[in-house]
Each structure stands twice: as structure tokens, then as C-alpha cells.
Amino acid sequence: MKAVDVVIIGGGPAGLAAAIGAKNAGAGSILVIERDSRLGGILNQCIHNGFGLHTFNEELTGSEYSARYEAMARDLGVPVLLNSMVVDITPDRRVFAVNERGVQELQAKAVVLAMGCRERPRGSLNIAGSRTAGIFTAGTAQKFVNIDGWMPGREVVVLGSGDIGLIMARRMTLEGASVKAVAEVMPYSGGLKRNIVQCLDDFGIPLLLSHTVIEIFGKDRLSGVAIAEVDESRKPIEKTRRLVPCDTLLLSVGLIPENELSKMAGVKLSPATGGPYVNESFQTSVEGIFACGNVLHVHDLVDFVSEESEIAGANAAGYAMGRGLSGGGIPVIAGNGVRYCVPWHINPDNVIDKISLRFRVTGVYRNSRVSVRFDDNQVFGRKSMILTPGEMESVTLKKETIAKLASAKKITVSVEEG
Ligand SMILES: Cc1cc2nc3c(=O)[nH]c(=O)nc-3n(C[C@H](O)[C@H](O)[C@H](O)COP(=O)(O)OP(=O)(O)OC[C@H]3O[C@@H](n4cnc5c(N)ncnc54)[C@H](O)[C@@H]3O)c2cc1C
Structure with missing residues (x-):
């Protein structure tokens, strides 16, 4: 040893x-x-x-x-x-x-x-239909194209609008494939705004928000997928179902x-x-x-x-x-509109210089304010035109601010109005 x-x-x-x-x-x-x-x-x-x-x-x-x-x-x-x-x-x-x-x-x-x-693979998605060839995670397709030099297919639908899916929609287009659509079950994209603009808008690829793939067709090779709009509880609306012929489905679902x-x-x-x-x-x-x-x-x-x-x-x-x-520390709470915040505890004695809090919001917030409070006292506030779950947010607290932590019981990061 x-x-x-x-x-x-x-x-x-x-x-x-x-x-x-x-x-x-x-x-x-x-x-x-x-x-x-x-x-x-x-x-x-x-x-x-x-x-x-x-x-x-x-x-x-x-x-x-x-x-x-x-x-x-x-x-x-x-x-x-x-x-x-x-x-x-x-x-x-x-x-x-x-x-x-x-x-x-x-x-x-x-x-x-x-x-x-x-x-996340197909198995975790529960999509009805056959287990045909032609379904790849976006990262696997990225490896095939960028490292091995193989094209996974020619007529493509992307499910999920995470960054890898957006980047692969553009890559497949550049390599000569036709990308029919990117379907996203949520009412907002899971990827960075810059990737939506540079990978979809610049290439005329439609982004179908509140849509998902509900069925997969094909025997040996994928021949098409059924796409439908979803309601607020993410249930497919049957009357909106439509068939999109394709030979490749790329998954970018987390x-x-x-x-x-x-x-x-x-x-x-x-x-x-x-x-x-x-x-x-x-x-x-x-x-x-x-x-x-x-x-x-x-x-x-x-x-x-x-x-x-x-x-x-x-x-x-x-x-x-x-x-x-030093062990322990003051808990960092994900407050209103915040899904999680890393780190989960801060012990002021261990902070040498400054500390960054990184977090994601739970939905799309416009004209709001990111706030950090030690107990009820606001120690940081930043106005934001738009906050979306697809973009990680970050707040840096300086040593002088951390010094005010000593008597606090909790740190809360939240999204507040205007
Ligand atoms: C497709 C894609 C596109 C992206 N595009 C951008 C972009 O445009 N701009 C940007 O800034 N960021 C982008 N990112 C994000 C960025 O690349 C990642 O955040 C970063 O790569 C994460 O680094 P990591 O070291 O944590 O993980 P990884 O890069 O995944 O590295 C983890 C390493 O650990 C190794 N490993 C795992 N388990 C074991 C084990 N048991 N034993 C030994 N080794 C192990 C793996 O082989 C791997 O090499 C992208 C990410 C992806 C996936």
C-alpha cells in the first residue's frame, strides 16, 4: 500500500x-x-x-x-x-x-x-415504443461525431434542451444532417441563452417548449417519433400529437x-x-x-x-x-425561488479570503432581485432582468461581509420582488 x-x-x-x-x-x-x-x-x-x-x-x-x-x-x-x-x-x-x-x-x-x-439515458424516461437503433444520448453522439468521425444519422429530433442537446443540434446541422426540432417538456430551455441563440436561432432550428416525445417508432432503425404539447402538469395533450419522421433521436435530458x-x-x-x-x-x-x-x-x-x-x-x-x-458551520438555506445553493454550510473561521455561493433558481423570474440575508439582515442584493434555471447564478461574499456572520443562525439565498 x-x-x-x-x-x-x-x-x-x-x-x-x-x-x-x-x-x-x-x-x-x-x-x-x-x-x-x-x-x-x-x-x-x-x-x-x-x-x-x-x-x-x-x-x-x-x-x-x-x-x-x-x-x-x-x-x-x-x-x-x-x-x-x-x-x-x-x-x-x-x-x-x-x-x-x-x-x-x-x-x-x-x-x-x-x-x-x-x-440520463432513455431507460429513465418511460417513453412508449420499440427499442430500436437510432436513439443516443447527445454526449454519445458528440463523441461519435467529434472523436470517432461517425455520423449517427441524417434526420434528427433532439429531446431536451440542455446545453449538450443544443450544441449537438448545431453540430449535426454543420455535418449535413437535418435537425427537425428540439423538444423541451418545460416551458423554458434547460440550456444557456447564448447556446439557444448560437445553436438553434442562427440555424433556424425550432425549439418547441412545453413539448415532449410520447412515442418511438421503428423496427430495426428508428423511423419516427410522436411529439405532443404538454399541459401545466407536464401531461401530453393527445389532440396535439403529431408524427415527425426521423432516423435519429438525441437525448439531452439531464x-x-x-x-x-x-x-x-x-x-x-x-x-x-x-x-x-x-x-x-x-x-x-x-x-x-x-x-x-x-x-x-x-x-x-x-x-x-x-x-x-x-x-x-x-x-x-x-x-x-x-x-x-473547524467543523459545523452556519447552514445556507435555499429560500424563495432557489432550488439549491452550494456550499451547504459556511464556517466563518475557515474562510480565508472570499466565498462564492452558487445556485440555481426554480423557474423563470423577470425584473427580480437576488438577495442574501444573514438571519433577517440583507447583506447582498442584485437586480436581475432575467433569472432562469438553465443558468447557474453566483454571488461572491467578501471577507468583511463574512465577518458579520459570527452571530447569525442561518444564511438565506432567495429571489425577491424587484
Ligand atoms: C457536452 C458538453 C458541452 C459543454 N459545453 C460547455 C461550453 O461550451 N462552455 C463551458 O464553459 N462548459 C461547457 N461544458 C461544461 C464543462 O465542460 C463541464 O462542466 C466540465 O467538463 C466538468 O468537469 P469535471 O472535471 O467535473 O468532469 P468531467 O469533464 O466529466 O471529468 C471527470 C473525469 O473523471 C473521470 N472518472 C470518473 N470516474 C472515475 C473513476 N472511478 N476512476 C477514475 N476516473 C474517473 C472521467 O473519466 C473524467 O475524465 C460542457 C459539458 C458537456 C458535457
């Missing part, structure tokens, strides 16, 4: 930034374990631009963005174990990974969970944080995010185990993943070097 100060599970943008954060904070030994044959995670298949605007003030492709982080990690001499799948973590931070040399056992002083997320390992380690998960409950230092409910990136909560922008992961890595290094983190 090998002893390592900080073991980082996953070599995507979160794992790479955590490694950089841990190294810069002075961790003695680090190891990034990645199951794939290369670093970069999901960004390797993201050949579209739109990455790095916040971090580098440049518009990079996903692969360019991850290449920069990989270079930074390599320059710092971060060791990496590729082609190695972590299969178990114990609460006392023993990590078991499997690779061609067999089972590797490590004892870590601190662990950073950075395993990303996976796509991402699920990959937390099977976290559960093995006894980490408590939030039903709202599917990710671990963490405090201001990104430490989970199990001491010495930290989480960041999409395994913690699904992000739309990788820049925020890198920012929070660097902090998580630095805190993991601090923990490994014996810097104690």
Missing part, C-alpha cells in the same frame, strides 16, 4: 484544477487517477468554442481549455495514473484502483472527488453526478443536486474527503469548475498537512 498526501479521482477539468491548487498550496505528494487513456474529461469531445472566457479572457474550444490546464499540471510535476479506474474508497481514505497491473491500493491523507457526471464512489466512502448526498453536501472548504460530510466540479453539482461553465476545484485542492492539501478545518 502506497501513502499519498492528496489523491484526486478524475483527471477532467475539476481534477486538473484541484491538482494545481493542491500543489500550489504545498502538498508533498499528489496523485491524479484517471480511468481514460488521457486527461481532459468531457472537454476532449467539446470541439466547439465558448470555454475560458472568464479564466483566460479568450474564447477557447473545450480541448484547448483542458490542454492549458494539463500543461499547467505537468509544469508543476503533478503525477498522473492513466487507464486506472478507482473502484472503492473507504471512509478512512483508502483508495483502490484497477489497471493493467492489477489492484493498486493507496492510503491518502486527503481525497478529492472529481469524477464528473453521466447523462446529467447525473457520478457518486457511486462517494456513497461507498459514506459521503452524504443532497437529493437536490445529486452531489455531496459540502462546506465552504468543499469538504464533504466525511472528514478529509473533498468534492468539486460536476460530481458536486452540474455546471454550465467550465471556468467555475476550475475556480472551485482549485480551492478544493488547496483545502485538501491544507488538511493533509495538518491544517484543521
